Amino acid sequence: MAGEIYRKPITLALMATVAILVGSIVTMAYPMLRADMHPKLETLRPFTPLQLAGRDIYQREGCVGCHTQTIRPLASEVARYGDYSKAGEFAYDHPFLWGSKRTGPDLAREGGLRPDGWHYQHYANPQQMAAKSNMPSYGWLKGRPLDPVEVAAHLNALGMVHPELKADPAAVKAALAGKDELDALVAYTQQLGHAVQRRQGGSANLDLENPLARDTQAIVAGKKLFTENCAACHGDEAQGTDGVAPSLIDDVFLGAKGDLPDGAYFAMIDGGSDAKPIAGRTGDPGGGMDAYGKTGQLKKDEIWSIIAWLRNQKGHEAAEGHDMPEAEKKP
Amino acid sequence: MNDYRYDNRTVQGFILSAIAWGVVGILVGLLISIQLWAPAANFAPYLTYGRLRPVHTNGLAFGLGAGVIFGLSYYIVMRLSGRPLVFPRLARVQLWIFNVAIAAAAVSLMMGYTQSNEYAELEWPLDIGVVILWVMFAVNVFATISKRKDEQMYVSLWYIIATVVAIAVLYVVNNLSIPAGWMKSYHLFAGVNSANVEWWYGHNAVGFLFTTPFLAMFFYFMPKALNLPLYSHRLSILAFWSLVFGYLWTGAHHLVYTPLPDWLQTLGIVFTLFLIAPSWSSVINGYYTVGADWSKMKTNYLTKFFIMAITFYGLQTVQGPTQGLRVVSQLIHYTDWVPGHVHMGTMGWVTLTACASIYYVIPKINGTAIYSERIANIHFWLVMVGQLLFSVTMWITGIQQGAMWKATNADGTLKYTFVETLTKNYPYWHTRTLAGIIFTAGMLFFVYNVLMTIRQGRARAAASPAAA
Numbered sequence: 150m151a152g153e154i155y156r157k158p159i160t161l162a163l164m165a166t167v168a169i170l171v172g173s174i175v176t177m178a179y180p181m182l183r184a185d186m187h188p189k190l191e192t193l194r195p196f197t198p199l200q201l202a203g204r205d206i207y208q209r210e211g212c213v214g215c216h217t218q219t220i221r222p223l224a225s226e227v228a229r230y231g232d233y234s235k236a237g238e239f240a241y242d243h244p245f246l247w248g249s250k251r252t253g254p255d256l257a258r259e260g261g262l263r264p265d266g267w268h269y270q271h272y273a274n275p276q277q278m279a280a281k282s283n284m285p286s287y288g289w290l291k292g293r294p295l296d297p298v299e300v301a302a303h304l305n306a307l308g309m310v311h312p313e314l315k316a317d318p319a320a321v322k323a324a325l326a327g328k329d330e331l332d333a334l335v336a337y338t339q340q341l342g343h344a345v346q347r348r349q350g351g352s353a354n355l356d357l358e359n360p361l362a363r364d365t366q367a368i369v370a371g372k373k374l375f376t377e378n379c380a381a382c383h384g385d386e387a388q389g390t391d392g393v394a395p396s397l398i399d400d401v402f403l404g405a406k407g408d409l410p411d412g413a414y415f416a417m418i419d420g421g422s423d424a425k426p427i428a429g430r431t432g433d434p435g436g437g438m439d440a441y442g443k444t445g446q447l448k449k450d451e452i453w454s455i456i457a458w459l460r461n462q463k464g465h466e467a468a469e470g471h472d473m474p475e476a477e478k479k480p
Numbered sequence: 481m482n483d484y485r486y487d488n489r490t491v492q493g494f495i496l497s498a499i500a501w502g503v504v505g506i507l508v509g510l511l512i513s514i515q516l517w518a519p520a521a522n523f524a525p526y527l528t529y530g531r532l533r534p535v536h537t538n539g540l541a542f543g544l545g546a547g548v549i550f551g552l553s554y555y556i557v558m559r560l561s562g563r564p565l566v567f568p569r570l571a572r573v574q575l576w577i578f579n580v581a582i583a584a585a586a587v588s589l590m591m592g593y594t595q596s597n598e599y600a601e602l603e604w605p606l607d608i609g610v611v612i613l614w615v616m617f618a619v620n621v622f623a624t625i626s627k628r629k630d631e632q633m634y635v636s637l638w639y640i641i642a643t644v645v646a647i648a649v650l651y652v653v654n655n656l657s658i659p660a661g662w663m664k665s666y667h668l669f670a671g672v673n674s675a676n677v678e679w680w681y682g683h684n685a686v687g688f689l690f691t692t693p694f695l696a697m698f699f700y701f702m703p704k705a706l707n708l709p710l711y712s713h714r715l716s717i718l719a720f721w722s723l724v725f726g727y728l729w730t731g732a733h734h735l736v737y738t739p740l741p742d743w744l745q746t747l748g749i750v751f752t753l754f755l756i757a758p759s760w761s762s763v764i765n766g767y768y769t770v771g772a773d774w775s776k777m778k779t780n781y782l783t784k785f786f787i788m789a790i791t792f793y794g795l796q797t798v799q800g801p802t803q804g805l806r807v808v809s810q811l812i813h814y815t816d817w818v819p820g821h822v823h824m825g826t827m828g829w830v831t832l833t834a835c836a837s838i839y840y841v842i843p844k845i846n847g848t849a850i851y852s853e854r855i856a857n858i859h860f861w862l863v864m865v866g867q868l869l870f871s872v873t874m875w876i877t878g879i880q881q882g883a884m885w886k887a888t889n890a891d892g893t894l895k896y897t898f899v900e901t902l903t904k905n906y907p908y909w910h911t912r913t914l915a916g917i918i919f920t921a922g923m924l925f926f927v928y929n930v931l932m933t934i935r936q937g938r939a940r941a942a943a944s945p946a947a948a
Binding site for chain 2: 155156158159161162165166168169170171172173175176177180181183185186187188205208209210211212213214215217219221222223224225226228229234235236238239240241242243244245246247248249250251252253254275276279281282283284285286289299302303305306307309310442443444445446
């Protein structure tokens with residue numbers, strides 16, 4: 150009797166279909182009817198034309214093959230990348246780009262972490278920013294034009310399900326004027342994770358004092374550490390790089406006028422961009438810095454050594470009296 | 481021979497096309513394995529890792545995988561139905577469209593046209609082509625089975641029928657998208673929902689592309705080649721129904737610790753554990769079938785192919801559920817462990833089953849014996865060493881990387897920078913390329929053996945016109 154179905158191919162096919170559909174309905178179709186599959190944070194902004202063009206390039210180049218965009222709620226992961234990913238952050242992501250392999254780091258909170266200039270340099274030559282990186286160069290995107298007609302069509306396709314994305318071609322053309330594919334990719338990168346605070350910087354103890362201040366060996370070590378970790382953005386002598394990172398030795402940022410306590414410098418190197426408001430400095434609004442301490446790139450002593458070297462730089466000498474030229478002469 | 485003129489040329493056409501795409505896919509795999517440790521090997525935009533990775537996965541899943549499935553399913557369906565295909569011309573047209581579609585797929589992926597969903601990268605015009613191919617396949621399979629001679633359908637036919645329906649449902653639903661241009665579309669689903677639909681598809685593409693059709697081949701060709709009866713039909717029934725029922729619940733194990741609702745993750749993990757039962761029913765059935773006469777290991781060169789194939793299937797289906805557990809997932813997810821796992825299934829289970837089946841079919845339809853058992857043995861050992869070296873290497877570096885990502889100091893700060901965890905992979909990635917070269921060499925022996933067998937068959941037919 151039960152053996153009958155093994156004589157009837159159509160009956161067998163129908164029964165197999167039913168077996169297949171049960172799990173599909175419970176785990177795939179039914180959840181779509183639930184609100185928790187369609188969450189949207191109020192802080193989530195729709196893509197601008199330039200950002201969507203950048204996302205299209207991110208898709209085209211298969212970036213998702215090496216970079217995830219979802220931070221798991223694990224302590225080590227939050228420490229490395231920032232607050233874990235929330236379901237409501239991805240309402241405009243058709244499809245999701247969470248990925249399945251982290252050959253490179255997660256990018257879910259990459260937006261605003263570093264300045265635009267860093268990304269331009271990094272996309273052009275990843276090994277300049279991290280010598281042993283295996284990321285290929287995307288410098289060839291520079292100068293490749295964006296097609297406003299195509300981008301408008303893409304916005305309007307998504308506009309069928311998200312009316313706020315609908316755009317008229319003239320406005321798209323204006324938004325993309327003078328921009329190339331690399332500009333678009335950077336714009337997309339810089340909005341990643343914008344709907345949620347990174348919350349990585351943590352607290353700052355402004356009363357901390359540099360235990361290595363005026364320590365000659367520390368100053369020498371600090372110079373070396375600065376060259377390895379900071380100079381790519383802030384320049385060899387901490388003089389800054391236009392459009393990338395500010396000078397750390399001029400009057401404005403670290404200068405004689407209203408200098409910050411050691412604890413504030415420590416907080417900024419330790420906690421990156423997120424610590425800037427805590428330390429009372431907003432810095433460049435478009436800029437950003439990685440949390441070098443919190444992410445394990447620099448140890449405490451190493452951060453203090455860098456601060457000791459910075460303090461020793463010429464910009465401070467007059468006001469601070471920290472000048473120790475003999476330390477600079479050592480190899 | 482038989483009273484029927486089986487459509488052997490179409491079967492062989494699919495097999496040879498599959499082998500050709502397989503070679504392309506494997507060579508692309510070698511190149512991208514080099515790119516992981518030598519970024520300078522990203523020679524041009526259309527040859528970058530990002531664009532070539534889907535060429536590798538799609539080339540092998542759909543070029544090699546689907547090609548073998550079409551060819552060998554037709555062979556099995558015709559033999560088990562005791563008649564030729566009902567629509568032989570349709571099958572021949574399908575063969576041509578198949579090759580055009582795979583070529584177009586590879587070119588379009590290299591041009592950067594992609595939907596970004598794994599194993600569903602192809603843009604919508606190509607999706608339509610895939611659906612047409614699948615409908616052609618379904619028409620011939622159902623029509624031929626319906627007009628079979630034997631009343632009873634053997635287990636291989638059940639698996640082929642389940643494959644036809646499941647892939648149709650999965651492929652159509654996950655490729656629903658909003659067209660935004662001739663070669664651009666956006667997934668109809670967004671965010672968490674998009675992730676859930678994609679992995680429902682992605683996991684079951686593995687289930688119904690790499691499992692059910694290959695079980696059909698395994699349970700048809702293994703008893704045939706070894707001349708041993710299937711150990712248990714009852715076990716086949718158990719395995720079949722629990723597999724086709726259980727598979728579809730498990731996609732969420734790819735999304736452990738993501739923002740996907742927890743209940744879906746847990747449900748996925750539970751059913752993933754459940755899948756051990758049907759998988760091991762097939763493993764036991766395979767082992768006990770050969771168990772009737774273990775001397776076949778000595779006397780028939782194909783025995784070891786089938787036994788190792790089902791062994792890797794067994795290992796794969798225990799490793800997979802283990803990976804689904806939250807505590808294991810948090811260590812190995814996103815690391816190189818996962819490619820290690822995937823390649824045990826594809827290089828071990830899938831490729832060994834396909835090669836053994838082809839070794840059985842090609843001499844059969846060319847009226848000759850295998851060109852060289854010695855070459856087949858060399859092929860076997862090379863792919864075995866290549867695959868094990870690949871997988872074990874990736875497991876080691878995956879655990880290392882996962883542990884380094886998680887390592888924190890007493891004060892909660894991280895011990896290692898991301899770049900430090902990356903550079904530790906390099907020696908293992910070098911070894912993986914070496915493993916790939918060994919595996920590729922093995923596959924080239926296989927290709928040579930197949931081509932020489934066909935040639936030998938032709939020479940024999942020419943020598944004795946009566947046999948033709």
